[in-house]
Every structure is written in structure tokens, then in C-alpha cells.
Amino acid sequence: MSFQIALQEPFRALFYAPFYAALARGDYAAEGVEVRLLPGTVPSLAKDSVLDGTADLAWGGPMRLLLAHDKDPGCPLRLFGAVVMGDPFFLIGRGERPGFRLTDLATMTLGSVSEVPTPWWCLQDDIRRAGLDPDTVARVTDRSMAENAAAVAAGTLDVAQVFEPIASAMEIAGTARAWHAQASRGPTSYTAFYGRADVIAAKRPGFEAMVRGLAATLRWFAAASPRDITTTIRPFFEDLDEAAAMRAIGRYRDLGVWTATPRFPREALERLETAMLSAGAISRTPGYGGLVAEEVTEAALG
Numbered sequence: 001m002s003f004q005i006a007l008q009e010p011f012r013a014l015f016y017a018p019f020y021a022a023l024a025r026g027d028y029a030a031e032g033v034e035v036r037l038l039p040g041t042v043p044s045l046a047k048d049s050v051l052d053g054t055a056d057l058a059w060g061g062p063m064r065l066l067l068a069h070d071k072d073p074g075c076p077l078r079l080f081g082a083v084v085m086g087d088p089f090f091l092i093g094r095g096e097r098p099g100f101r102l103t104d105l106a107t108m109t110l111g112s113v114s115e116v117p118t119p120w121w122c123l124q125d126d127i128r129r130a131g132l133d134p135d136t137v138a139r140v141t142d143r144s145m146a147e148n149a150a151a152v153a154a155g156t157l158d159v160a161q162v163f164e165p166i167a168s169a170m171e172i173a174g175t176a177r178a179w180h181a182q183a184s185r186g187p188t189s190y191t192a193f194y195g196r197a198d199v200i201a202a203k204r205p206g207f208e209a210m211v212r213g214l215a216a217t218l219r220w221f222a223a224a225s226p227r228d229i230t231t232t233i234r235p236f237f238e239d240l241d242e243a244a245a246m247r248a249i250g251r252y253r254d255l256g257v258w259t260a261t262p263r264f265p266r267e268a269l270e271r272l273e274t275a276m277l278s279a280g281a282i283s284r285t286p287g288y289g290g291l292v293a294e295e296v297t298e299a300a301l302g
Contacts, residue, residue, distance in 0.1 A: 001032055003206030008038045008055035010046040014164050014248055015088035016191065018221050018258055019059050020233040027213040033206055043116055056199055062189040062272060063118045065291060070282040076196045078293040081211050082264040084191035086257035087182035089119040090167045092152060093159040100179040102130040108158035111140040111148030119161055125275035126185050152176050164248030165241060172243055183255040187268035200293055211300035214262045222260055226250040264292050
């Protein structure tokens with residue numbers, strides 16, 4: 001039996017590498033799934049594509065589903081197929097700072113991520129847990145990661161919040177060092193598949209096949225060299241700096257940013273929920289059972 005699935009990409013980022021590897025390696029095709037990738041550039045629009053039926057499935061941040069369920073308890077979106085369950089962002093600054101602590105931000109100016117909200121929501125929760133009121137941190141909130149990185153390199157900004165391969169590229173260039181990995185906060189749900197409950201029910205065999213394909217990708221990902229991974233995903237990234245990408249992939253894997261299997265860890269969702277609640281981004285949550293369709297993954301993997 002073969003299945004046809006329209007899959008929505010939220011935007012292109014290196015921490016989504018397993019999703020691109022699954023396509024490039026033909027791991028979905030090996031399970032009988034013909035995937036049509038719908039390119040994306042605006043993360044928030046991926047959810048709309050799933051809701052209006054343009055896409056059968058998307059990958060993206062569980063935070064968008066938490067926001068949607070907070071606004072509408074009847075929201076039909078459900079998650080399954082975990083991939084990025086560690087926070088992929090870093091704090092970077094000029095020079096070595098091996099003793100850096102989040103409480104050091106009390107005397108610094110931080111350029112936080114403006115493109116998406118989750119990195120700050122998670123960081124503010126960690127800052128609060130460290131004993132510092134995040135509202136007292138001097139913060140630049142209206143610049144892109146690239147702009148903040150350039151300001152750090154120029155010495156006009158103390159610390160910037162960025163993802164890979166920005167951090168690795170700056171380390172190679174000698175313009176900044178990674179002072180803090182947000183993945184050190186522990187399991188945090190950043191990226192999984194999601195779809196409408198009715199579409200999941202109607203296309204369940206195809207989605208289960210995709211989970212099996214994703215499981216094969218993640219097994220390969222855990223053992224492949226950073227060079228092999230970089231080579232595999234290169235068709236999806238124009239102007240990819242090989243040295244920075246390999247360094248980034250190796251670091252992400254060492255930090256446990258990617259899951260070993262598509263099973264969705266309950267604690268990863270709970271940690272994200274806590275961060276969003278403490279940030280005031282949501283006032284309620286449907287909880288794990290109301291948001292994660294883990295039965296799809298369980299049926300696929302046994």
C-alpha cells in the first residue's frame with residue numbers, strides 16, 4: 001500500500017536536520033509514503049496550512065499548539081512523532097567565559113531572539129529558576145539573530161541568543177564563544193509532527209508509516225558522522241558552511257537536542273508548558289493526553 005502526504009515545512013533551520021535527512025535518504029518512501037514537501041518561511045503559517053487542509057501534516061513547535069488550545073479549547077490539532085526535544089539555542093558572547101551563570105545577565109545587555117518566542121520563554125523561566133527576575137534583564141528585543149550576532153562581534157552587545165550554525169560559525173571565526181547551551185535545561189519539546197485530529201484518523205496508516213520512516217532516520221542520525229549528515233542534508237541548504245554545519249551538528253547531538261526515537265517524552269512537554277505559563281504566554285493547557293496523539297507512534301513502533 002502506498003500513501004501520499006502533503007507535509008508543511010515551517011521554515012528552514014539546521015536544528016530540523018532529521019526532517020530533511022528523512023526526505024533525502026528516502027526513509028518515508030521506504031515505508032510506502034510519497035511525501036510532497038510544502039516549503040515554508042513564516043513559522044506561524046504552518047499551523048494555518050494544516051488547519052485549512054492545504055497540508056496533511058506539518059512539523060513545528062508544540063508551543064503553537066499550546067497557544068491554539070489556550071485560545072480555543074476545541075482546537076483539533078494534535079502532536080506525534082517527536083524529534084527536537086532539547087532547546088537548540090545558545091547564549092554567545094565575546095571571549096571565553098567558562099564560569100558563566102544566568103545570574104550574570106543582571107549586569108549585561110542581552111539580545112534575545114525576536115524571530116520566534118519560544119527561546120525567550122524558556123530562557124526567562126531558567127533565569128527565574130536561577131534566582132534572577134527576568135524582567136530586570138536589560139534586553140534588546142527588536143533585532144534579528146544575525147543583527148545581534150554582528151553586534152556581539154563588534155563589541156556593542158554583551159550577549160546574544162542564537163541557534164546553530166550561527167554559534168559555530170562565530171566560534172570558528174573567533175568573534176564569539178558559546179557561553180550557555182539552553183539544552184542544559186533538560187527535555188523541552190521544540191519540534192514534532194502535528195495534524196488535525198480528523199486527518200490523523202483518516203490517514204492514520206500513512207502517518208504510522210511516516211513515524212516508522214522517521215524512526216529509521218533517527219537511528220541513522222545517532223550513528224552517522226557529522227560530515228555524512230551535512231552531506232545528506234546539503235540539498236536543502238544553499239550556501240551551507242560545511243565546517244560550521246559539522247560543528248553544529250556534532251554539538252547538537254552531544255547535547256541531546258534530537259531524540260533517539262519518535263516517542264514523545266511527557267516531561268519534555270511539561271517543561272515547555274511550565275515555561276509558557278511562567279511567561280504568561282498561556283493561562284491553561286490541555287495536558288499531555290489532550291495534546292499528544294502518542295497512540296499513533298505506539299501503533300507504528302509497537
